[in-house]
Amino acid sequence: MVETPQTEKQMPLKPSRRPYRDVVVAVPVSIAYVRYSIETAHWWIARALKELTERAGIRPTDIDGLSVSSFTLAPDTAVGLTQHLGLTPRWLDNIPMGGASAVVALRRAARAVEAGDATIVACVGGDANQVDSFRKLLSSFSRFAQDASYPYGYGGPNGSFALLTDHYMRAYGATREDFGRICVAQRDNALTYPHAIMKKKLTLDDYMAARAIADPIHLFDCVMPCAGAEAFLVTTEDVAKDLGLPHAKLLSTIERHNAFPDDPIQMRGGWAMDVDELYAMAGCGPDDVDVLETYDDYPVIVMMQFEDLGFCGKGEGPEFVRTHDMTNGGDFPQNTSGGQLSAGQAGAAGGYLGMVEALRQVTGQSLSKPVESACTALVSGFGMINYDRGLCSGAAILQGSGV
Amino acid sequence: MTDPIVPPPKKDPQKVTRPPESPPLQRSRASLKLTAAASRGVFALQVCEACGTVSYPPRDACAGCLSTDIEFRPVDDRGSVIAETVIRTSTDLYFRERTPWRVGMVRLDCGPSIVAHLHGDVAVPGPVRMVAKLDKSGNAVLMALPETESENMADDPEYCELTASPRHRRVLVTSGREAVGQAVAAALSKAGASTVFVGIAESWKPFAGQAKLESIPNVEIMPLDLTDTTSVTELAGEIGGKTDIVVNTADYVRPGGLFGEGGLVTAREAFDVNVFGLQRLAQAFGPGMRGRGADGVNSAAAFVDVLPVHALANTPDFGFYSASAAARNSLLQCLRSEMRPGGVRVMSVFTGPVDDDWRQQVPPPKVAPVQIARAVVAALEEGIEESFVGDVAKDIAQRFLDDPKVLERELGK
Numbered sequence: 001m002v003e004t005p006q007t008e009k010q011m012p013l014k015p016s017r018r019p020y021r022d023v024v025v026a027v028p029v030s031i032a033y034v035r036y037s038i039e040t041a042h043w044w045i046a047r048a049l050k051e052l053t054e055r056a057g058i059r060p061t062d063i064d065g066l067s068v069s070s071f072t073l074a075p076d077t078a079v080g081l082t083q084h085l086g087l088t089p090r091w092l093d094n095i096p097m098g099g100a101s102a103v104v105a106l107r108r109a110a111r112a113v114e115a116g117d118a119t120i121v122a123c124v125g126g127d128a129n130q131v132d133s134f135r136k137l138l139s140s141f142s143r144f145a146q147d148a149s150y151p152y153g154y155g156g157p158n159g160s161f162a163l164l165t166d167h168y169m170r171a172y173g174a175t176r177e178d179f180g181r182i183c184v185a186q187r188d189n190a191l192t193y194p195h196a197i198m199k200k201k202l203t204l205d206d207y208m209a210a211r212a213i214a215d216p217i218h219l220f221d222c223v224m225p226c227a228g229a230e231a232f233l234v235t236t237e238d239v240a241k242d243l244g245l246p247h248a249k250l251l252s253t254i255e256r257h258n259a260f261p262d263d264p265i266q267m268r269g270g271w272a273m274d275v276d277e278l279y280a281m282a283g284c285g286p287d288d289v290d291v292l293e294t295y296d297d298y299p300v301i302v303m304m305q306f307e308d309l310g311f312c313g314k315g316e317g318p319e320f321v322r323t324h325d326m327t328n329g330g331d332f333p334q335n336t337s338g339g340q341l342s343a344g345q346a347g348a349a350g351g352y353l354g355m356v357e358a359l360r361q362v363t364g365q366s367l368s369k370p371v372e373s374a375c376t377a378l379v380s381g382f383g384m385i386n387y388d389r390g391l392c393s394g395a396a397i398l399q400g401s402g403v
Numbered sequence: 404m405t406d407p408i409v410p411p412p413k414k415d416p417q418k419v420t421r422p423p424e425s426p427p428l429q430r431s432r433a434s435l436k437l438t439a440a441a442s443r444g445v446f447a448l449q450v451c452e453a454c455g456t457v458s459y460p461p462r463d464a465c466a467g468c469l470s471t472d473i474e475f476r477p478v479d480d481r482g483s484v485i486a487e488t489v490i491r492t493s494t495d496l497y498f499r500e501r502t503p504w505r506v507g508m509v510r511l512d513c514g515p516s517i518v519a520h521l522h523g524d525v526a527v528p529g530p531v532r533m534v535a536k537l538d539k540s541g542n543a544v545l546m547a548l549p550e551t552e553s554e555n556m557a558d559d560p561e562y563c564e565l566t567a568s569p570r571h572r573r574v575l576v577t578s579g580r581e582a583v584g585q586a587v588a589a590a591l592s593k594a595g596a597s598t599v600f601v602g603i604a605e606s607w608k609p610f611a612g613q614a615k616l617e618s619i620p621n622v623e624i625m626p627l628d629l630t631d632t633t634s635v636t637e638l639a640g641e642i643g644g645k646t647d648i649v650v651n652t653a654d655y656v657r658p659g660g661l662f663g664e665g666g667l668v669t670a671r672e673a674f675d676v677n678v679f680g681l682q683r684l685a686q687a688f689g690p691g692m693r694g695r696g697a698d699g700v701n702s703a704a705a706f707v708d709v710l711p712v713h714a715l716a717n718t719p720d721f722g723f724y725s726a727s728a729a730a731r732n733s734l735l736q737c738l739r740s741e742m743r744p745g746g747v748r749v750m751s752v753f754t755g756p757v758d759d760d761w762r763q764q765v766p767p768p769k770v771a772p773v774q775i776a777r778a779v780v781a782a783l784e785e786g787i788e789e790s791f792v793g794d795v796a797k798d799i800a801q802r803f804l805d806d807p808k809v810l811e812r813e814l815g816k
Contacts, residue, residue, distance in 0.1 A: 135494045147434040148460035150427045151544050152518050153504040154495035155488070162488035163508045163518070170486070170528065215489045261466065264510040265485055387460055388508065388518055 190338020
């Protein structure tokens with residue numbers, strides 16, 4: 001038996017978080033995705049870093065901080081990548097958090113820059129997708145998945161999200177059409193984004209008529225795994241100005257793992273624990289957000305983010321999507337490059353897609369249809385179905401000078 | 404209700420036999436303890452000794468208090484299913500062949516949420532009871548069943564993957580001359596086996612119970628002498644391709660330890676039946692069965708061996724007999740591994756002393772042949788890998804799990 005301590009110690013009060021002082025994000029890079037490619041993660045990441053340095057007007061050796069996210073670098077990590085790519089950073093990070101990678105990478109990098117531990121941090125997410133990559137990735141994803149989810153039909157993330165979606169529909173009366181609205185709007189947005197994998201218009205009828213994958217998940221609820229890379233720079237405002245780079249200020253971030261472990265099934269993400277802090281630190285509220293980039297491996301999680309990030313109440317997601325226009329020209333621009341559902345899901349780069357797109361939107365560099373006078377963007381990340389639910393969640397608010 | 408399984412048509416020899424695939428094989432060590440409990444038909448989860456939290460999936464520390472003192476214990480099997488899905492595509496070859504596959508999220512009354520196979524008769528949301536069973540790769544999986552028995556419940560296709568029911572299957576029982584073999588044949592016939600082949604050595608010699616055995620429906624008497632390799636091979640040549648379940652009931656019992664007169668000769672005879680007989684049988688029937696592990700409703704399903712519980716620890720009054728049983732048990736472990744790629748289960752039915760002429764001096768409780776027969780059918784119908792028949796077998800199993808060395812001294816008093 002474990003001895004119970006005689007007296008419970010009083011936890012110190014939670015200190016308020018220090019605001020970010022002149023940390024900026026710049027140089028949004030997207031390497032166009034490919035459904036299947038024989039190239040490796042190293043290759044994709046190299047391409048992103050090359051474009052990043054060229055557009056920033058710096059040499060690769062000027063990168064003194066590097067943050068890497070990839071599922072397919074094995075047996076390498078960020079460490080091996082430094083030698084492979086000839087980089088000599090004094091600050092190095094490896095973020096294995098899938099869809100939450102970009103937010104977490106930015107969080108870490110911001111504090112490093114602020115403290116002077118690094119001056120120019122390159123954050124990059126990239127993954128290979130060879131014909132067998134997805135199957136191999138699944139087979140070695142996590143111990144709980146290996147022991148307790150794959151042996152049950154081996155549906156992969158489709159199976160896990162089917163259960164969450166089914167439960168959400170039962171709890172809040174969401175219908176397939178409600179999820180369809182999200183997918184259809186995102187496809188409209190993708191048609192304005194040249195790099196999107198999906199080039200064909202999607203109607204609600206197409207969505208409804210698609211074949212079932214894992215009920216109630218149907219074909220257009222699923223992302224398409226592909227290869228690609230995304231990257232951005234984190235630095236100080238002074239450096240960005242010296243280099244003449246359009247940039248956005250980092251206002252606030254949150255991060256949470258394994259939130260609400262006692263919920264019998266996932267009905268909310270970690271955002272719900274930390275959302276007040278997110279807005280308080282940024283000094284704004286949901287109404288001030290011009291562009292929202294959610295993590296959209298499945299539409300149900302998009303709906304949960306609308307709720308957990310305060311755009312509507314819990315359970316009001318279905319009504320919210322019925323009454324809002326989620327296209328770039330609409331009253332609630334969301335996943336403005338099409339999200340992973342339409343742009344494609346390039347592994348850990350999928351976690352970067354929204355961040356890079358938001359950065360483009362608020363710095364006047366948009367490749368997709370620009371959201372009018374977009375200034376403030378909220379980027380949300382979500383990742384890692386370890387067993388039955390996504391464990392990592394995070395969010396960041398960026399502020400650009402607008403267009 | 405579940406649609407009843409219809410008897411399969413005669414096999415078209417021109418069609419390809421579906422090769423057996425295995426569901427995911429890899430498991431953590433903690434998870435293998437779930438498998439160990441499931442192999443004995445027990446639904447057990449990790450319970451924290453410090454704070455009482457019930458954990459799932461299997462882990463190495465309690466998520467309630469970080470204690471590493473967590474043990475698998477039988478827990479309340481009731482819960483509610485709160486979500487369901489039907490998997491229609493999978494990258495895994497085993498499931499790809501078997502979709503659509505119903506899966507549910509079950510909230511157990513004792514705490515954890517479990518992704519489980521979901522019986523077709525379960526209504527969502529609604530109450531369920533959980534069972535732990537072995538899948539075709541020999542690993543534990545959890546399945547949610549209706550709270551109460553539903554019609555043709557055992558015919559659910561997902562449930563059938565976890566069992567080896569004799570219904571509609573063709574079974575070989577290896578020792579028709581003895582009471583145990585006869586009782587097992589009768590029970591399998593009653594349980595719905597389409598044919599019960601019963602092996603008889605030296606068939607020209609009459610034996611007790613012969614008329615009764617021959618009158619059991621679906622019984623076919625076959626010549627079989629487990630001590631004769633040619634006899635076993637010939638029988639396999641004749642019926643091996645249509646034998647779905649083998650139940651080896653042969654057992655050569657003689658009292659005596661190492662110092663008795665003629666010990667070596669009788670020991671050799673015992674090993675020839677109990678060990679090499681099993682080996683001949685496995686060699687002749689095993690590979691064919693392994694290849695037919697996914698061959699439809701009457702696929703090859705199980706190899707059952709009925710063996711004395713003294714396989715686990717020697718009882719010196721029957722010293723070499725116990726030794727042959729231990730060798731037999733060891734061979735079964737080997738066979739289990741060799742049959743696994745075919746999804747064919749190797750089941751051990753450990754018995755206490757059978758009430759027969761050779762064990763008159765063994766004190767009761769003893770085991771009646773009909774008890775063994777019931778246990779064999781239950782093992783097949785419920786997919787139990789290790790069962791223990793009679794009070795003595797259960798007692799020894801418990802002592803063995805507690806400490807094999809203590810058991811050795813207890814039996815060797």
